[in-house]
Structure formats: C-alpha cells, structure tokens
Amino acid sequence: MKDLTKIFYPETIAVIGSSENAMKWGSFISSNILSHDFKGRFYPVSKSYDTIYGRKAYRSLKDIEDEIDLLIITTPAATVMEILNDCVLIGIKNIVLISSGFSETGIEGKDLELKLTDFAKSNGLNIVGPNTMGITNTKVPLHATGSHVNVKSGDISIIAQSGNIGTQIMIWAEQQDIGIGKFVGSGNEAVIVCEDYLEYFFHDKDTSVILMYIEGVDKGRKFFEIAKEATLRKPVIALKGGRTGSGSRAAESHTGAMAGSYSVFNGAMSQCGIICADSPSELLLLSAVFSCMPLPKGNNIGILTLGGGWGVITADECEERGLAIPQLPDDVFNLLDKSLPPFWSRGNPVDLVGQPDTDLFMKAIEAMVASNAFDAVIFLGVIGAYKMGVRFKDAEYKLGMINNQELKGFNDFANLIQLSFLDMVLNLMERYDKPIHAVSLVSFPEDQAVYSKEGCKYKVIIHRTPEEAVLCLEKQYKYSKYLKGQEGLK
Amino acid sequence: MKDLTKIFYPETIAVIGSSENAMKWGSFISSNILSHDFKGRFYPVSKSYDTIYGRKAYRSLKDIEDEIDLLIITTPAATVMEILNDCVLIGIKNIVLISSGFSETGIEGKDLELKLTDFAKSNGLNIVGPNTMGITNTKVPLHATGSHVNVKSGDISIIAQSGNIGTQIMIWAEQQDIGIGKFVGSGNEAVIVCEDYLEYFFHDKDTSVILMYIEGVDKGRKFFEIAKEATLRKPVIALKGGRTGSGSRAAESHTGAMAGSYSVFNGAMSQCGIICADSPSELLLLSAVFSCMPLPKGNNIGILTLGGGWGVITADECEERGLAIPQLPDDVFNLLDKSLPPFWSRGNPVDLVGQPDTDLFMKAIEAMVASNAFDAVIFLGVIGAYKMGVRFKDAEYKLGMINNQELKGFNDFANLIQLSFLDMVLNLMERYDKPIHAVSLVSFPEDQAVYSKEGCKYKVIIHRTPEEAVLCLEKQYKYSKYLKGQEGLK
Numbered sequence: 001m002k003d004l005t006k007i008f009y010p011e012t013i014a015v016i017g018s019s020e021n022a023m024k025w026g027s028f029i030s031s032n033i034l035s036h037d038f039k040g041r042f043y044p045v046s047k048s049y050d051t052i053y054g055r056k057a058y059r060s061l062k063d064i065e066d067e068i069d070l071l072i073i074t075t076p077a078a079t080v081m082e083i084l085n086d087c088v089l090i091g092i093k094n095i096v097l098i099s100s101g102f103s104e105t106g107i108e109g110k111d112l113e114l115k116l117t118d119f120a121k122s123n124g125l126n127i128v129g130p131n132t133m134g135i136t137n138t139k140v141p142l143h144a145t146g147s148h149v150n151v152k153s154g155d156i157s158i159i160a161q162s163g164n165i166g167t168q169i170m171i172w173a174e175q176q177d178i179g180i181g182k183f184v185g186s187g188n189e190a191v192i193v194c195e196d197y198l199e200y201f202f203h204d205k206d207t208s209v210i211l212m213y214i215e216g217v218d219k220g221r222k223f224f225e226i227a228k229e230a231t232l233r234k235p236v237i238a239l240k241g242g243r244t245g246s247g248s249r250a251a252e253s254h255t256g257a258m259a260g261s262y263s264v265f266n267g268a269m270s271q272c273g274i275i276c277a278d279s280p281s282e283l284l285l286l287s288a289v290f291s292c293m294p295l296p297k298g299n300n301i302g303i304l305t306l307g308g309g310w311g312v313i314t315a316d317e318c319e320e321r322g323l324a325i326p327q328l329p330d331d332v333f334n335l336l337d338k339s340l341p342p343f344w345s346r347g348n349p350v351d352l353v354g355q356p357d358t359d360l361f362m363k364a365i366e367a368m369v370a371s372n373a374f375d376a377v378i379f380l381g382v383i384g385a386y387k388m389g390v391r392f393k394d395a396e397y398k399l400g401m402i403n404n405q406e407l408k409g410f411n412d413f414a415n416l417i418q419l420s421f422l423d424m425v426l427n428l429m430e431r432y433d434k435p436i437h438a439v440s441l442v443s444f445p446e447d448q449a450v451y452s453k454e455g456c457k458y459k460v461i462i463h464r465t466p467e468e469a470v471l472c473l474e475k476q477y478k479y480s481k482y483l484k485g486q487e488g489l490k
Numbered sequence: 491m492k493d494l495t496k497i498f499y500p501e502t503i504a505v506i507g508s509s510e511n512a513m514k515w516g517s518f519i520s521s522n523i524l525s526h527d528f529k530g531r532f533y534p535v536s537k538s539y540d541t542i543y544g545r546k547a548y549r550s551l552k553d554i555e556d557e558i559d560l561l562i563i564t565t566p567a568a569t570v571m572e573i574l575n576d577c578v579l580i581g582i583k584n585i586v587l588i589s590s591g592f593s594e595t596g597i598e599g600k601d602l603e604l605k606l607t608d609f610a611k612s613n614g615l616n617i618v619g620p621n622t623m624g625i626t627n628t629k630v631p632l633h634a635t636g637s638h639v640n641v642k643s644g645d646i647s648i649i650a651q652s653g654n655i656g657t658q659i660m661i662w663a664e665q666q667d668i669g670i671g672k673f674v675g676s677g678n679e680a681v682i683v684c685e686d687y688l689e690y691f692f693h694d695k696d697t698s699v700i701l702m703y704i705e706g707v708d709k710g711r712k713f714f715e716i717a718k719e720a721t722l723r724k725p726v727i728a729l730k731g732g733r734t735g736s737g738s739r740a741a742e743s744h745t746g747a748m749a750g751s752y753s754v755f756n757g758a759m760s761q762c763g764i765i766c767a768d769s770p771s772e773l774l775l776l777s778a779v780f781s782c783m784p785l786p787k788g789n790n791i792g793i794l795t796l797g798g799g800w801g802v803i804t805a806d807e808c809e810e811r812g813l814a815i816p817q818l819p820d821d822v823f824n825l826l827d828k829s830l831p832p833f834w835s836r837g838n839p840v841d842l843v844g845q846p847d848t849d850l851f852m853k854a855i856e857a858m859v860a861s862n863a864f865d866a867v868i869f870l871g872v873i874g875a876y877k878m879g880v881r882f883k884d885a886e887y888k889l890g891m892i893n894n895q896e897l898k899g900f901n902d903f904a905n906l907i908q909l910s911f912l913d914m915v916l917n918l919m920e921r922y923d924k925p926i927h928a929v930s931l932v933s934f935p936e937d938q939a940v941y942s943k944e945g946c947k948y949k950v951i952i953h954r955t956p957e958e959a960v961l962c963l964e965k966q967y968k969y970s971k972y973l974k975g976q977e978g979l980k
Contacts, residue, residue, distance in 0.1 A: 162799020254798025308744025445935030473855020
C-alpha cells in the first residue's frame with residue numbers, strides 16, 4: 001500500500017511556479033492554500049517574484065532550508081523532469097504535479113509521461129497527476145486545488161478522474177452544507193493510480209464514505225479486490241463515465257482511459273458492493289445520506305404526507321425502485337385512528353390531509369418508526385410548511401393587519417417549531433436506528449439541507465423532492481442487503 | 491366547450507366565509523387576493539366580521555348590489571347546497587368551491603357530491619372543485635389559492651389534480667424565475683373536469699404550454715381526443731400519478747381516481763403527443779423549456795465543454811436517451827482547428843480544456859449551431875465560471891492584495907461578461923432557430939435560471955446539470971418527431 005499521509009497531511013509545502021499572476025495556476029494554488037489558513041510552513045518558489053502574497057519567495061528548491069513534506073509543481077511539462085531530479089537529490093518524496101502537457105496531449109506527451117513514471121518508480125516518488133486539479137484535506141486545512149472552494153470539513157472523501165466534476169461536487173457540498181474530508185483529482189495517474197487512493201481512503205480513519213468519479217481503471221482486478229474489502233467497512237459510491245460508445249470515445253480523448261465494456265464494469269461494481277450513482281449530483285447526495293444515516297434492515301417503507309398527490313408520487317417511486325409499501329399493521333392503524341381526524345387515509349401512505357398540527361405528525365412518524373412493519377420512513381411536509389405560513393403573515397403585514405415586529409416574531413417562532421421538529425426526528429432516528437427521510441414541502445434556496453446536533457451519531461437530510469428520498473432509500477436498501485449477503489458467506 | 495372565461499378573468503369576486511382568522515381558508519384566500527392587488531371589485535361575505543382586511547364585509551350574498559363574476563366558497567360542506575340555491579336565484583354562474591367534506595371523505599360526502607353535480611348541471615353552474623386548492627391567473631392578477639405564491643406572469647398554465655403538487659410547482663417556478671399564467675387545482679372534479687380545463691387552456695390565447703398532474707380521468711376517450719388536437723398547437727406536458735399498484739391505491743384514497751392501467755394510459759398519452767414527465771420538478775423544467783426554446787429538427791447533438799469529464803457524462807446521457815453525437819464535419823473541424831489550442835479534443839464533444847476565453851467558446855458554439863450536422867447544441871461551462879474567478883479575487887482580497895472596491899469591480903465586470911455571453915447565445919438561437927442548452931459550471935442558489943431579453947422570441951435556460959439539459963433535449967426531440975409524423979399523416 002502506498003503511504004499518502006504526507007501528501008494529505010503535510011507540515012511543509014513548497015510550490016514551484018508560485019505566482020501572483022491571476023492567469024496562472026501557481027497563483028490559484030498559492031492563494032487558495034494561504035487564504036484557507038494552512039497552518040504549516042509554506043514556501044513559494046518563483047523565478048520572477050521576491051514575495052508571493054506577502055511570503056518570501058525562493059529562487060530554487062535548494063534554497064529552502066527545511067524538509068519539504070509536499071511539493072506542488074505548476075510549471076510547464078518541459079521543466080518537470082529536472083525538478084524531479086532535484087527532488088531525488090534533496091529528498092522530497094511527495095509531489096502534486098499540476099502541470100499539463102503529458103499523455104493527454106499526444107505522442108510526445110505520452111513519451112514524457114512514460115519517462116516520468118519510470119523515474120518516479122525507480123526513485124520511490126509519490127506523484128499525484130500530472131494534469132491534476134490538485135488535492136484538498138479540509139482537516140489540515142489544506143486547499144491545494146485550482147478552484148477555491150469553501151466547503152466545510154466532514155468525513156466524505158473524493159477521488160475524481162475529472163477535475164471539474166470534482167470541483168462541482170465540492171461546490172454543491174458547500175452549498176448544501178455537506179462536509180467533505182479529502183479530495184484528489186487523480187489526473188493522468190502516471191504514478192499513483194485510482195486504486196491507490198481507494199486503498200488509502202479505505203484505511204484513513206478520517207474518511208467514512210468514499211466517493212469516486214471513474215472513467216477507466218488500468219488494473220481492474222486489483223481495483224475490484226480493494227473495493228470488495230473496502231465496501232465491507234465503508235460505503236463506496238461511484239459514478240462511471242464512459243458508459244456508452246459516445247461517452248467512451250469522449251473519455252478516451254479526455255483521460256486516455258479505455259473505458260471497456262460498461263456492463264462488465266457495472267456488474268463488477270455491484271458484485272463488490274460499490275453503490276452506483278447515475279450523475280455527479282447523485283454521487284454527492286448518496287454520499288451525504290450514507291454518511292449521515294443508519295441503513296434500513298429491509299425494504300418496507302412507511303410514508304407520511306401532508307398532501308395526497310404527494311403520497312401517490314412517493315408510493316409510485318418506491319414501487320418502481322423495488323421498495324415495498326406494506327399495509328398498516330393493526331396496532332399502528334388503531335393508534336393513528338385514535339389521534340387523526342376521521343377522514344385520514346386509513347392506509348400507507350398515511351395522509352394527514354393538510355393538518356398543520358406538528359404534534360400529530362410527530363406521533364404518526366413515531367408510530368411507524370417504532371413498528372416492526374417498517375424498516376424506514378419517508379415523511380413529506382411539515383419541514384418547509386412554516387415558510388408558507390410566513391407568506392400568509394406577510395400578506396397580513398402588507399394589508400396593514402400586523403406590524404413588522406409581529407411579522408418577525410412569527411417567523412422566528414415558526415422557525416423554532418421547525419427546528420424542534422427536526423430535533424425530534426433526529427432523536428427518533430437515534431433511538432430506533434432506522435433511516436427517516438424528510439422531504440420539504442417547499443424548499444427555498446437559503447434552506448439548510450442537513451440538520452445535525454452535537455453528540456448525535458446521525459443527521460437529518462432534508463430532501464427537495466420525494467424522488468430524491470426514494471432513490472436514496474433504494475441505494476441504502478441494496479447496500480444493506482449486500483452487506484447481509486456477505487455476512488452470510490462468512 | 492365550457493366557457494371558463496369569467497372564472498379566470500373575473501371583474502367582481504365574492505368570498506363566502508371570508509375571514510381574518512389565520513386558521514381559516516376564508517382568510518388565506520381573501521388575503522391572497524387582496525395582497526396580490528386584484529384590480530376588480532372584491533366582496534367579502536361573513537357572518538362574524540364587519541370588515542375584512544379593511545374592506546366592508548356583507549352578511550349575505552343577497553346584500554351585494556353588483557353582478558358577481560366569480561364566487562369563492564370556503565364554508566363547510568353542509569352549507570354549500572343552500573349557497574348554490576342562492577347563486578341560481580341571484581344569477582351567479584361561476585364558483586370556486588374550496589370546501590372539503592365531499593367524495594374524498596366517505597359515503598355521505600359522495601352522496602352530497604352527486605347532489606351537487608346534478609344541481610350544477612341542471613342549473614348551468616360552472617364549479618371548480620370541491621376540495622380544491624383554488625385558482626390563479628397572474629395576468630389579472632388573481633391569486634385565489636390557499637398558498638401565497640409570488641410567481642411572475644408567463645404563458646405556462648397548470649392543471650393539477652393535487653393542490654400541494656400544484657403549489658410546489660408554482661413555488662419552484664417563482665424561485666427559478668419561470669413565468670406561470672393560470673393555475674387550477676381541479677379538486678374532486680364534480681362539475682368541471684380535467685378535460686374541460688385542458689380544452690379551455692388549449693383555446694386560451696394567453697397559454698402557450700399546458701402542464702398537468704393527473705391521477706385519473708373519467709372519460710378517457712374525450713380527454714385523449716382533446717389532447718390530440720391540443721398537442722398539435724401547444725405542448726402538453728403531463729405527469730401521471732398512480733403508475734404502480736401502491737401509487738394507484740394511494741390515488742384512490744386521495745382523489746378517488748381509479749387509476750387504471752398505467753401502461754395503457756401511458757401509451758395513450760404518447761400516441762396523442764403528450765410529453766410525459768416523471769416527477770413534479772421535471773414537469774416544471776420541461777414546461778419552461780417548451781415555453782422558451784425552438785424544437786430541434788433531428789437528434790444530432792453538438793456538445794461543447796470546458797472540462798473533459800463533463801463532456802463524457804453528457805455524451806453518455808445523450809446516447810442513453812436516444813440522441814446522437816455525430817462526428818464533426820470537416821468544415822467545422824477545420825474552423826475549430828484553426829482557432830483552438832493544439833490539444834483540443836478534435837471530436838464531438840469539443841473540449842476546450844479549461845480555456846477561459848469566452849470569444850473562443852462563442853466561436854465554437856456558432857460553428858456548431860450553424861452547421862447542418864447538428865440539430866441542437868449543449869454547452870457546459872462559461873456560465874457560472876466567473877463565480878469561481880470571483881472566489882480567486884476574494885482570496886486576493888483576504889490576503890491584502892486588492893481592496894474592496896477592486897473586488898467589487900471585478901465581480902461587476904465578470905457578471906457583465908457573462909450577461910453579454912448569454913446575450914450572444916440568445917441571438918444565435920434566434921438566428922438559427924435551433925435549441926442551445928446552457929449548463930452552468932457551478933450554479934449558486936441566487937443565480938438566474940432563465941435569461942430573457944425584450945423583443946426576443948426565445949429565452950436561454952441555464953441548467954444546473956448536464957443530465958437535466960439532455961433530458962429536455964430528448965423530450966424536445968420526441969415531440970418534434972411526433973409533430974413531423976402528424977404532419978405526414980395529413
């Protein structure tokens with residue numbers, strides 16, 4: 001196993017090609033590291049600048065009188081071999097090679113990359129890239145990518161064979177308040193390959209969910225062996241690019257990956273317990289769910305809704321995705337029948353027909369979560385409903401019925417009710433160890449997508465649509481079933 | 491055909507059960523109408539209030555000395571028949587019956603509803619509902635629904651057999667700046683049924699796209715006859731609830747709709763040119779696209795990307811959805827080869843490998859749109875890219891390299907460039923009459939989803955993900971093919 005610890009947890013970093021020129025990678029990377037408060041020692045190396053962002057710049061690597069844990073190279077491909085020579089002389093082992101101009105550009109680049117691979121292997125160099133977007137470890141914090149992302153720290157780690165897909169995922173995570181641990185754009189994988197990162201993240205105690213965007217894997221056998229072991233301990237969620245002829249041709253011109261047969265690859269992924277996503281946004285969503293929630297033990301889903309049509313759509317989605325909507329067992333039926341208005345749906349989905357009573361809703365959720373008849377619960381509404389109430393108050397304000405103070409008071413009060421409701425949902429999830437998926441009635445851009453509380457093992461994910469919640473439950477159920485099957489094989 | 495003009499364009503409205511009590515529908519509806527500046531005459535009718543939101547309240551309908559174009563009833567089911575009797579005496583023809591407690595609640599309610607249907611038919615009353623969320627016509631403006639939505643005016647009209655799905659769609663439209671014309675929650679459809687609204691919207695000159703959420707249709711034959719005629723002139727986009735056993739059972743308890751066989755219904759929808767959506771959010775997205783863009787004449791798609799992985803994903807999605815990614819014809823190839831850096835992808839997807847040069851990107855888009863080899867273009871990036879640039883500037887600001895003024899200046903400048911780019915895209919779409927789908931590199935919650943310009947026939951939709959753009963193109967292509975087939979039958 002390759003030891004990538006100093007790459008992700010460096011105490012000293014040098015950047016060759018560091019710059020203040022806003023058109024250069026040496027500037028993107030340096031400003032990213034510094035503005036995100038890297039706590040270690042930082043050494044810019046530049047032929048043109050005496051200082052970089054207020055730090056003393058060095059003319060050459062050799063001028064730095066410190067041990068360099070991680071070297072980042074942003075200068076042109078032609079300069080790289082000489083720098084690597086220096087690395088060997090100085091004793092630098094770990095390198096992030098941002099520079100492009102290697103195998104992705106044609107025959108000459110391919111030759112250069114072969115040379116680089118040989119050199120690295122014979123001299124024991126760990127190289128990320130070349131042609132990589134860079135790396136991140138929010139725990140250090142180390143933000144050494146070309147794109148500036150302000151994502152919060154978490155336990156999801158990302159391996160991306162495409163830099164901008166990786167960046168998009170991190171920006172979405174930032175917007176949705178989903179924590180990310182490490183990120184690596186694996187670039188051309190001349191030295192450290194996809195399966196090395198997978199193996200490292202598998203053993204990394206700061207990572208609990210692994211997210212991958214893959215176009216191709218050179219050593220499929222090794223990749224799947226590692227994956228099979230990893231998925232027994234950590235969910236591995238992957239999106240395969242190049243599933244079709246058009247996609248494979250594009251992948252070939254992108255990373256040079258020979259995509260191979262998707263059906264074979266896909267079958268292998270499922271067989272080793274990898275959770276397959278269909279798009280980058282799904283990758284992130286699933287990672288968040290697997291990082292925040294217990295797995296369901298079976299596929300029996302209880303649905304609660306504030307509106308009939310919504311329950312219909314959710315039930316359709318469940319059945320289409322292989323989840324069951326069992327009838328209500330007698331005890332749950334009787335409990336609900338006692339508390340609910342006479343015209344309740346008397347079935348699963350339980351339709352509370354617009355009743356805005358959150359206590360009632362909470363009672364119904366608990367009755368279903370507590371019952372052995374259900375392995376998971378999806379509830380639709382309550383969350384987000386208060387925002388519609390605020391709009392009504394807003395109209396009263398416009399019509400001169402209440403003042404600004406009262407409007408604000410209502411908003412704060414309604415928000416508090418929602419938070420205490422989320423708190424109860426989280427407590428139920430902790431107590432019964434079953435996933436509860438929340439779907440917001442109407443979600444506004446500024447709304448939180450994750451509710452967490454100090455000291456709790458789980459978090460509540462607030463979905464924007466029921467189809468999103470059902471998709472997640474399907475994947476959770478499949479993974480849970482896979483793990484059970486593996487258990488049986490022992 | 492039922493004439494629903496006075497329902498959607500009333501000059502006088504009375505609300506029975508009007509109230510200032512924040513727990514009552516009479517208050518939701520009245521405050522909604524008034525706070526959204528209804529320009530006609532408004533008459534609240536109430537047993538308890540002398541004024542409602544500052545308007546004089548009437549004890550009874552009979553006290554109002556004006557012709558009532560539209561009556562909205564919010565009082566309990568038991569009061570309704572007497573009110574309808576009054577309507578006949580006074581000469582009120584058009585009613586929105588919010589009240590619940592009819593067929594959705596059991597046998598007694600069913601009987602009452604049958605009575606109501608008979609009475610309405612023999613006395614020529616037009617009744618929306620009962621058990622409806624209400625209606626909207628943003629053009630009047632008339633906002634007579636229980637939920638307060640501030641959506642902007644447009645040409646998409648909505649028929650929903652579920653009030654809260656309708657509300658969600660309108661809130662999403664509001665957030666995404668998509669214009670809505672009319673909305674009706676059809677409720678129990680005791681008098682005016684789904685196909686009546688469809689027929690009315692088909693002939694309505696203010697409607698150019700029709701969006702439907704359907705659980706069941708009583709007179710399938712009539713519905714499909716009208717739909718077949720309507721789709722020749724206006725796109726009709728529908729989501730069917732109750733596609734599965736679980737969904738149908740839920741639908742039965744919701745609207746009492748006998749969902750019937752989905753495969754039969756689905757087949758019939760396709761045969762009469764209805765565009766089928768798979769979820770409420772898809773319904774809205776497709777409606778926006780069909781309202782803003784020309785149709786592609788074939789399925790040959792050109793893809794332009796700022797990043798390789800992204801092109802791979804888009805090509806996969808296209809092929810999986812029956813769209814073709816043809817090779818670049820020689821003239822386009824040569825044109826691009828002259829302008830692009832030597833390491834460009836030399837194929838479709840055209841990968842500009844992170845080149846931030848918008849002029850180059852625009853040239854490439856035009857080369858593809860202008861070519862006969864392509865019926866539509868998807869471009870990934872440029873839009874949203876400047877926000878990443880702003881983050882870099884933000885880091886420079888944090889590191890003391892630029893001041894606040896310079897940061898703001900850059901932001902404004904980059905925003906202007908993006909707007910001028912969108913403007914050029916819009917011009918290309920107008921000039922070549924081909925759809926161009928934009929996908930944002932990273933979209934932020936506050937970002938606009940639609941770019942429009944006075945005097946232009948089309949608008950640019952800015953998608954959040956490539957899969958969204960591809961889905962839309964697939965549906966556009968299928969509809970275009972359907973229309974061509976119908977043309978051939980003439």
